[in-house]
Amino acid sequence: MRCAFGLVLALADRFRHGRSGRAATVAALAAALASVGSLAGVLDTISIVSNSGSDETYSSDGEDSTIIFRATWVEKVSVRGANLIFVMGDEEREAFCPQTGDCDTCPVFNFECTYEVQPGDLDEDGISIQPASVRPPFAGSITRNNSNINQATCTSAEVGECTYAGLSDQAGHKVDGGPAETEEPTDPGAGEDEHTGRTASALLGIGPPEIGTIDGADDVDYYRIDLAGSATVTVATAGPTDTRGELLAGNGALIDSDSDSGPGGNNFSMTAALEAGVYYVAVSGAPGGYALTALLADAGDQGGTAASSSLLTLYGAAEVAGVTAIGSSALLSSVGSIDEAMTDLDYFRIDVPRDGTDVTVRSAGSTDTAGRLLDSALAEVAAEDGGDGNFRIETMLDAGTYYLEVMGETGRYRVIASGSDPDCACAEEEMAAGDHGGTDETSTLMPIGPPLTGEIAGADDADVFRIDLAGNATVVFETAGPTDTMGVLRSGAGEELASADSGGPAMNFGISAELAPGVYYLEVSAPPGSGGAAGSYAVSAQLGGGDTDHGDTAGLSTLLPLYSQDDVDNIKPQALLSTAAVIDAAETDMDVFRLDVPEDITDVTIRSAGTLDTFARLRDASQMELEMDDSDGAFRIETTLDAGVYYVEVGGHETGRYRVLAWGDSQVECDCAGDGGEDDDGS
Structure with a gap:
């Protein structure tokens, strides 16, 4: 599926004390990064231009199934796809606004956004569009005179410059999509693309690759990168599929794009010096699979002691097979460099999570290398000199910390570590949680x-x-x-x-x-x-740095850890688990947090702490509201969620500091008894 990349018309009066009536509201028009001006004098009107038929009601199965919104501008703008979020009845929906013209920079005075009515949609009062102050979008790429448009200058003091005329309830635009369809739950692993949309983006870490699939010409996969500090990062694909990549700032502004600088000339590769923050990678292209990596600029030489060693990821057998099927196992390897033959030593740290893990550690490349595997006391466990080429060590290891020592002829090489997958998919790691080593090597x-x-x-x-x-x-x-x-x-x-x-x-x-x-x-x-x-x-x-303000869009959201009930019970004070935040402007400043839930049927609690009077909404990855709490004082939301990406939007009725904490455990029990699913009678 293609998720719109650009403008979002956010909801008017999102927060306060809930919605009144069944009126559908639309507010907030803006887009990415820095702008040369506000929206004043640019956006003129937003209107509904579709025909709802003789009964003035849109259905889900006729010619009147499409709702069309039109945004009219005083000056020409260019659009690269956009989402218009509106409310139908009591629930949010998205209308898609495609690219204007036949190119990325073809300006127009107006563009249209469409929504196909679905079974279960209902709005008996008719759609309304209310005037409201502009709130930030969740994505954005709308330009005027080659400059991105946003509401950077639309502060609370200048909010009047960023408003537009609304419409009262439009009785001629009611909605009745008929009974909602029921579907059997699908297995997300059965070929379903889970990376679609920035708000549903997969988390991409530095190092390990992610596997994705392009389903067609309109499919775009999004990945989120969270940088804790400033660094130079290279983002690239590998594999047989022709891919195009875009590196985006957290607010959707384009940083770089590429389609042919990667391996084979059909993959992309982009390198950029980035500050700490949130970034996204958009992957599109021809249908097929690909592997995506984000890597720090690699000097090639590794630490010369165990204490200064580089981390070497221990990949599972299934991960290695998956990446190899798409591209090359080189994507899983770390690069090293021998500067002086047989005297320069490189060290890598390997953390094994479970007892009885069959581990393979090997080198690759044209440099003649030898390897020694050491335990945390630096005693030799296994060694292999590789003959006239690469080494390969295969052994069974218990849970713990190990080190790989590499030496050889001068030159660059690659090293990869893989381990057997656990017999039970939900087996817990066996590394000690409360007792810690007293040396750097056993840390x-x-x-x-x-x-x-x-x-x-x-x-x-x-x-x-x-x-x-x-x-x-x-x-x-x-x-x-x-x-x-x-x-x-x-x-x-x-x-x-x-x-x-x-x-x-x-x-x-x-x-x-x-x-x-x-x-x-x-x-x-x-x-x-x-x-x-x-x-x-x-x-x-x-x-550090003292900045406790957070992004006010899903694109710029802060990751909110989901702790377990045991964490909450055992770690005191709970302030250590919570994320500090600040409300700068009552009623208008919003902090948005991203919450990743790993398992289905997870009982989740999200709450604020402190003296500040806060309110919050929980939304899914499509920005549909799931829960809301505006109790006096701190908010508290308790609900059951399936695996996926969610967002918590927090505001305050006053200015000040607060903390937010989330925890939850899945009701799905892990069965690692290893009895093969037999009944008690052995049948």
Whole structure:
């Protein structure tokens, strides 16, 4: 399916105390990145120009099944596809606005957006379009005089410049689509394209590839990249399919595009220096499969010690087979470089999540290499010199941290690690969750954002955490809990960068540091003079800078972690789990958070905390409203969701700071008993 890439006409009066009546409302017209001006004098009217038939009612099965909206402009604009979001009855719908003319930059005075009435659609009062202040779109690519149009200058103080005339209820434009159709649930893995649309985009991490399929000429797949710090990133496809790529800013502005700079001349490759933030990759082209990767600019040389090692992803057998079928297993590999024959050593860290994992580690390329596999104590587990070419190590490993040491002749090489898939698809990882190693080599990987729990056993005990930073960023390290703690931050080379035994809540430490891309270690222990106090704690690494304002569109939304009930019960205070935010303007400033739910039938709770009077709406990936709460004080939404992408829009009746937290567990039970599904009687 093709998801419109551009303008969104957002809903008027989205928040406050719910909708009144069944009137359909349309508000908010704007688009991407920086603009030379506001919408004043540009947008004239939005109207309904379709014929609803003799009964003045649109149906789902006749000639009167298409609703057509027209946006009329005072000056010519160019459109590259757009979505017009309106309300039909009590639910949201989207009308599609295609590209204007035969080219990306063909300007027009007006363009039309169409919606095909579906069974179950109902609006007995007729569609209305209300005048309203412009709110940001969820995507955008509308230009005037080669400049993107948005409401960057439409602040709350200038909101009058960004309004347009509305229409009262149009009795001649009622809707009755008939009874809603019921469908059997489909298996999302059975060939269904799940990457369609920016608001339903798949998350693309730095490193591991994503597999996608282009279904036809109008199909566009979207992927979201969240950069924690500034970095130079290369985004590219591989495989037999002819693909075209666009790299977009979070608000939809085009950064770069390409169709033939990648492998084979039929794939795209784009490299850009990016600041911390949200970005999207749009993939289109000829029908067929492809593999997409986002990689940091690669210097080629890896760390010369285990402590400064590069992370080597352990891919599952199914992942390797899937990527190999589309393109090449080289997409799963990491690049290394030997600078001095037989003396330069490169180290890679491999984390094995489960006992009894059959692991294969091998090199590829024209450089003669040898490899040694080491455990976390740096004792040799296996070795292979590769003869006159590449090495290949095959062994069974239990859960834990391992290191690959590579040496050889001078030159560049690639290395890949793969492991057997678990017997049970929902088997949990067996890595210890509460006890952590006390050295750099036995350290626990710590992500940016979600906290980890630990326990100090006494004066001689220390827990060490490894942080891999992809870009330049200010990072705040902090503990919380009842235990007196001290923190020491070191570089991958062992240099102490900072230490503190205070600065956090109560007896906890806080460290803020400006860091370049690389490997860092945080050591947590009892401070001198504390008598070796023992106890539990929670530790986190958060992006600093003091900016707690978040994007006000789905495209610029902040990722909101979905914690488990156990996390909420065991990690105290819960403020460590929550995301800090601020409302700058009462009733008008909105913060949007993206929530990814991994499993069906998940009981989800989303709430705010603090003294601020907040309200919120929960929307699905199509921006249809699912839940809303505007209770006095903090909001709380409790609902059951299936696997997918959702958005939480938060506003306030007053200005100030608040926190937001989401958690949930699936009702689907994991059956890893391994009995093959037999009944108790063996039948």
